Amino acid sequence: MGTLLEVKGLSVSYRRGGVAVRAVDAVDLDVPAGAMLGLVGESGCGKSTLARALMGVLPGNASIDGGRVALDGEDLTELTPAKRRQRLWRELSFVPQTSMNALDPVYRLRDQMREVLCERGGLPTKAADERAVALFRSVGLDPVRLTDFPHQFSGGMRQRAAIAMALALNPKLVIADEPVTALDVIVQRQVLDTIRRLGRDLGLSAIIVTHDISVVTYLCGLTAVMYAGRIVEQGTTEALTRRPTHPYTMGLMNASPDLHEPVETLVPIEGAPPDLADPPKGCRFAPRCPLALAACRESDPPPVVVEPGHSAACFRAAEAGALREAARKASTWTR
Amino acid sequence: MASIELPHIAAAARPRAPGLFARLARHLAKNPSALIGVSIYLVFVLVAALAGSIAPYDPIEILFTEDGQLAASLPPSAAHLLGTTNLGRDVFSQLVLGARPSLFVGLTAAVAVATIGSAVGLVAGYLGGWVDRALMRLADLVLGLPFLPFVIVLVALIGPSLQNIVLTVAILLWPNAARVIRSQVLTLSQRQFIEAARVTGAGEWRIMLVHIAPNIVPLAFLYGSIAVGWAILTQASLSFLGFGATDTISWGTMLQDAYASQALDREQFSWFVPPGICLVLVVLAGFLISRGYEELLFPKLGEG
Amino acid sequence: MDPLIEAFGLTKAFPVSRTWRQMLRAERPRLKAVDGIDLTIRRGDSIGLVGESGSGKTTVGRLLLKLTSITSGQLTYRGDHLDRMKGARLRGFRQQAQLVFQNPFDALNPRFNIRRIVAEPLVNLGVPRAEHETRTADSLRLVGLAEPQRYLDRLPHQLSGGQLQRIVLARALVVGPEFLVADEPVSMLDVSVRAGILNLMRDLKERLSLTSFTISHDLTLVRYICSRTLVMYLGRIIEQGPTEEIIARPAHPYTKALIAAVPRPDVDQPRDALPISGAIGSAATPPSGCRLRHRCPYAFARCASEEPPLIEVAPGHTAACHLHIA
DSSP states (O other): OOEEEEEEEEEEEEEEETTEEEEEEEEEEEOOOOOOOEEETTTSSHHHHHHHHHHHHHOOOOOOOOEEEEEEEEEGSSHHHHHHHHHTTTTTTOOOTTTTTTTTTTHHHHHHIIIIIITTTTTOOOHHHHHHHHHHHHHHHHHGGSOOOOSSHHHHHHHHHHHEEEEEEOSEEEEEEEETTSSSSHHHHHHHHOOOOOOHHHHOOEEEEEEEHHHHHHOSEEEEEEEETEEEEEEEEEHHHSOOOOOHHHHHHHHOOTTTTSOOOOOOOOSOOOTTEEEEEEEGGGOOOTOOOGGTTTSSOOOEEEEEEEEEEOTTGGGHEEEEEHSSSSHOOOO | TTSSOOOOOOOGGGGOOHHHHHHHHHHHOOHHHHHHHHHHHHHHHHHHHHHHHHHHSOOOOOOOOOOOOOTOOOOOOSSTTTOBOOTBBHHHHHHHHHHHHHHHHHHHHHOOOHHHHHHHHHHHHHHHHHHHHHHHHHHHHHHHOHHHHHHHHHHHHOOOHHHHOOOOOHHHHHHHHHHHHHHHHHHTTTTTHHHHHTTTTOHHHHIIIIIIIHHHHHHHHHHHHHHHHHHHHHHHHHHHHHHHOOOOOOOOHHHHHHHHHHTTTTTTTTHHHHHHHHHHHHHHHHHHHHHHHHHHHSSSOOOO | OOOEEEEEEEEEEEOOOHHHHHHHHHHEEEEEEEEEEEEEEETOOEEEEOOOOOOHHHHHHHTTTTTOOOSSSEEEETTTGGGOOOOHHOOOOOHHEEESSSSSSSOTTTTHHHHHHHHHHHHEEEHHHHHHHHHHHHHHHHTOOSSSSSHHHHHHGGOHHHHHHHHHHHHHHOOOOOOOESSTEEEEOHHHHHHHHHHHHHHHHHHOOOEEEEEEEEEHHHHHSSSSSEEETEEEEHHHHHHHHHHHOOSSHHHHHHHHOOOOHHHHEEEEEESSSSEEEEESSOOOSSSTTTTTTTHHHHHSSSSOEEEEEEEEEEEEHHHOOO
């Protein structure tokens, strides 16, 4: 399977009150064709900024400082903004967190579908309407509802409609930013199943941005964990959840309890993520990491390959087995 | 909870949050538009306060040249910085003393509009129900009145004193402020910290005055500063149109005089350009300050 | 032990906007967000209320704290009718029953410093000013903010989400309540700090012998801090019992779906289709009989004609489903 999206050394900064804040710092990321990658991180870690940078829809006060984003070998960062916009929908499309934002409240769904299919895709109206029916069916919506307005839809249906729209022009890659966070458990599961089926049946490639590691384990074959603007660990979801190697990943796993396993005590990660306007020296997780060594506070650990297709940016990656043992104990994390 | 032992907390060891004045100073330093606005106001307030000693002549005194001629329509000179009017009065002295009525009208109208607008908006928005409906219909009614014709009629009835001008401006401008403040109050009422106040036993008045009112101050300021402009311009318009008080020298009466005596035809720019600039500056200063206020009075909730 | 709170046929209805036809017929349609629920909370209980949005769970919490009025039914706190409580009685109740909010970023007045925020309940309840400083500091220490002086003069936007939620807890605890309602106490917080708040809540409940009522859509959370759980659907309680029992042996098809729907941090988790289809409807137009019947694969004729009552399926475990009556 070839690499569909290749991100190398991508850095993005925001300008906030005269200070440059580096929200995404030298990120490397590969998405093979037909794969779903879960991008996991907490609020402010830069995962949404990264998603926007990939889409080329950064807000005005943000800029790409360096690195390349190659889709099928073509560097998107070198394109003019107008050229990039042309590729939205056709090559890359986006499912936002609250689909109310993606859907225009004053137009019927059919008209919004036509807008994408006819204006962007160049289809005649009749063909567009047929395609819209097929798209609605594929995401589990009744095509009759195409003549409805977005407010007549429930939250889950709106999210499905947003997914249908993102799939309209058969994009190579779909980026979904917290696609199920605003939904209730049952509806969330239904939407997850829809995305999973699309991945299986259509070979959909997607990046699923989320704070919930369980969503990733349910849906994605690959996982990248982001902390304070950096990817700290990435690999197959199986390797990463079974053999977490970065202490932050271990902490996240501790903090994500399994409803079907008995839980005695939950283990929090003390402290808060650093201020990205003034990141700490060395490893950015070191101030919260109970397993940090003196070296961790001195210099930045580079990513090391711990097994084929699984890398982690931690100086103690080689001792991961012993660290995992320690990280399971609540006493390790309390100071 | 009473069972927990407490070490004594030394009051001196407490780090203090910067006070309002410190924040104001820091804010101004970072916010050039507000700084410019405040500076303009300070200059005008200073000029108005010291007008008596700054003005070289009595503004209504008719001046004569050394050879006994009427000092009419003189160009600017060392003796008459902005020249003289067609009746031999010193333009600079008029300009300086004219700051007083203009600032008086502007600032009192601002206070009146902000106060009435806040009170009505707060009560209507928080209490809701028939109180809200009654107040808002009254506001609609007032908003339907044409501004200048109404002012002219009212001033003609009750007299063109500065106080009456302020009164009419306040009557006409509170509904704008009240409507916007009401909707802000409606939004604030939905915030969880208002519910939190209720659940901890705060009474309705306390919620309204302590928890909601401070959050509408920026809007009150904004509408107050808009009123500054309206009031000064209204006073000037009334003077210009000839409905103003004849015994006060203001920037408006200066423009009216200059217009009536066809100063423009004589290209006597030094007579009517300076009061015009002063009017624009004071009105502008109000807008500049109100733009800068939001951030000062609304500490942001970080980046989320 | 005596019940602290008892509710019988507790109902809260909201007016909904009318169609022209309803106006012509002078109909006043109402949405029963809470529709006749019975509830007993004993001292020392830790009860969880689980449901999707639209189930009416938040309204139950607001009713229990007298933040909204009762439409019908009765609700008593230590035998006192909540709807008749006024003046000193109400102030006494406000001191006893407190709320932990969902969104700590919104629940604190952004213009007040932490000192003022935490002392606010003391001001409202007329506690002498001299006690404020010590009680405020006490309360902050209680919620794990070991050096209160570091926080007292800060503004909310200067603190992290986890710290803010601790402040919210400190404000609730400063008056020494016995009953704490928490509405989605950690849903706005980052995963890594959730655990800290949940541990704190569990610990405080023990140390202060609190009675707690936790509202959430998240069974994982409820399971961690509640010994008994109620499941709500469209204004009704459809299942209740010991939390572990409900998770291990859910009796109602809805509860089964609710449990099966939670994704797990395990790559080998089952991914079978859920037994329940569709989405929760509107409480303004509930179906006849069992409210779940349109979504339930097991529904039969009786489910449409007759609403199932809560019946015992195991000791202390009841469910409202005709499958268990037959």
